[in-house]
Amino acid sequence: xxxxxxxxxxxxxxxxxxxxxxxxxxxxxxxxxxxxxxxxxxxxxxxxxxxxxxxxxxxxxxxxxxxxxxxxxxxxxxxxxxxxxxxxxxxxxxxxxxxxxxxxxxxxxxxxxxxxxxxxxxxxxxxxxxxxxxxxxxxxxxxxxxxxxxxxxxxxxxxxxxxxxxxxxxxxxxxxxxxxxxxxxxxxxxxxxxxxxxxxxxxxxxxxxxxxxxxxxxxxxxxxxxxxxxxxxxxxxxxxxxxxxxxxxxxxxxxxxxxxxxxxxxxxxxxxxxxxxxxxxxxxxxxxxxxxxxxxxxxxxxxxxxxxxxxxxxxxxxxxxxxxxxxxxxxxxxxxxxxxxxxxxxxxxxxxx
DNA sequence: AAAATTATCAACCGCGTTTTA
DNA sequence: TTAAAACGCGGTTGATAATTT
Numbered sequence: 445x446x447x448x449x450x451x452x453x454x455x456x457x458x459x460x461x462x463x464x465x466x467x468x469x470x471x472x473x474x475x476x477x478x479x480x481x482x483x484x485x486x487x488x489x490x491x492x493x494x495x496x497x498x499x500x501x502x503x504x505x506x507x508x509x510x511x512x513x514x515x516x517x518x519x520x521x522x523x524x525x526x527x528x529x530x531x532x533x534x535x536x537x538x539x540x541x542x543x544x545x546x547x548x549x550x551x552x553x554x555x556x557x558x559x560x561x562x563x564x565x566x567x568x569x570x571x572x573x574x575x576x577x578x579x580x581x582x583x584x585x586x587x588x589x590x591x592x593x594x595x596x597x598x599x600x601x602x603x604x605x606x607x608x609x610x611x612x613x614x615x616x617x618x619x620x621x622x623x624x625x626x627x628x629x630x631x632x633x634x635x636x637x638x639x640x641x642x643x644x645x646x647x648x649x650x651x652x653x654x655x656x657x658x659x660x661x662x663x664x665x666x667x668x669x670x671x672x673x674x675x676x677x678x679x680x681x682x683x684x685x686x687x688x689x690x691x692x693x694x695x696x697x698x699x700x701x702x703x704x705x706x707x708x709x710x711x712x713x714x715x716x717x718x719x720x721x722x723x724x725x726x727x728x729x730x731x732x733x734x735x736x737x738x739x740x741x742x743x744x745x746x747x748x749x750x751x752x753x754x755x756x757x758x759x760x761x762x763x764x765x766x767x768x769x770x771x772x773x774x775x776x777x778x779x780x781x782x783x784x785x786x787x788x789x790x791x792x793x794x795x796x797x
Numbered sequence: 798a799a800a801a802t803t804a805t806c807a808a809c810c811g812c813g814t815t816t817t818a
Numbered sequence: 819t820t821a822a823a824a825c826g827c828g829g830t831t832g833a834t835a836a837t838t839t
Contacts, residue, residue: 459833495825547828
């Protein structure tokens with residue numbers, strides 16, 4: 445049994461709004477407000493529209509100070525940064541761009557910005573491949589990973605490099621990964637898991653050819669510890685855009701040994717992929733990082749601008765979070781509060797040498 | 798000039814979450 | 819406490835415009 449419809453579908457008008465309808469709705473809301481009930485509003489206004497349709501029309505077009513089109517470079521930067529960090533949370537992204545609606549940003553991303561970014565990456569990759577004697581067989585594993593998830597992963601990594609240049613050369617060596625979570629890390633992991641949940645699902649689905657395997661680690665800790673790890677989470681652990689899969693249990697038995705077992709095929713595939721990205725991203729610009737960003741992504745041409753955007757977002761999020769979903773806000777705030785400490789930890793004593 | 802293809806974006810839909818009675 | 823109602827979000831659709839063949 446389905447849910448009851450929000451209105452009488454047979455008696456409501458659909459499709460584009462006429463200027464008369466717009467005027468009616470606008471006049472009414474400006475005089476009397478919405479009355480806190482969108483479903484009842486059309487009847488009060490005298491419109492044969494669904495309440496949801498009225499709400500959408502008001503929020504996206506009729507309310508004051510709405511901007512359409514003409515996205516600035518700075519807005520591009522913010523959208524890119526936030527998309528990479530939190531995924532398609534359009535309402536949250538819109539909250540950071542005054543006058544912009546989630547629908548507008550979503551459309552802009554899907555139709556233009558995404559192509560602008562990823563199109564350039566594809567071009568770069570095509571140039572690279574055509575310019576070298578690449579054995580297709582060698583690259584097949586990586587090539588099959590070159591889908592939207594991987595593309596977002598690449599954007600992720602670039603952003604991480606922006607956020608913390610110390611990690612621009614991330615480690616391929618498992619022994620360099622943190623083997624134990626302290627409470628702060630655990631808190632951050634949990635927060636980021638919430639923030640990244642949907643993107644994780646997508647990424648893991650596309651990235652892992654099979655269910656992630658168990659990998660045994662030997663931690664410095666004397667206490668047995670069970671953690672959730674995967675190649676992906678380890679890859680992404682050096683920045684703010686950490687991705688944590690939902691499965692892939694890793695046993696950390698009591699031992700002070702630092703060696704690990706033979707890496708799985710997936711893990712090796714991750715390393716190969718990382719190597720490819722390293723190669724792809726290196727050797728351009730004043731610094732490798734600037735080269736990566738300006739060469740491939742228009743919106744990151746002003747690296748400092750992008751970085752500023754991130755800082756600005758982080759600072760402003762708290763102020764704006766009241767209008768966002770509660771879990772989103774708190775998750776990001778947790779992220780903000782624990783992020784620096786987490787990076788310190790990763791950078792410092794929790795790297796098992 | 799016309800047909801085909803691609804891009805754009807307003808609007809709809811379904812569903813998870815929150816509020817209310 | 820619970821069920822219904824309403825809200826709000828993100829994915830998707832479809833009409834139209836723009837571009838290409």
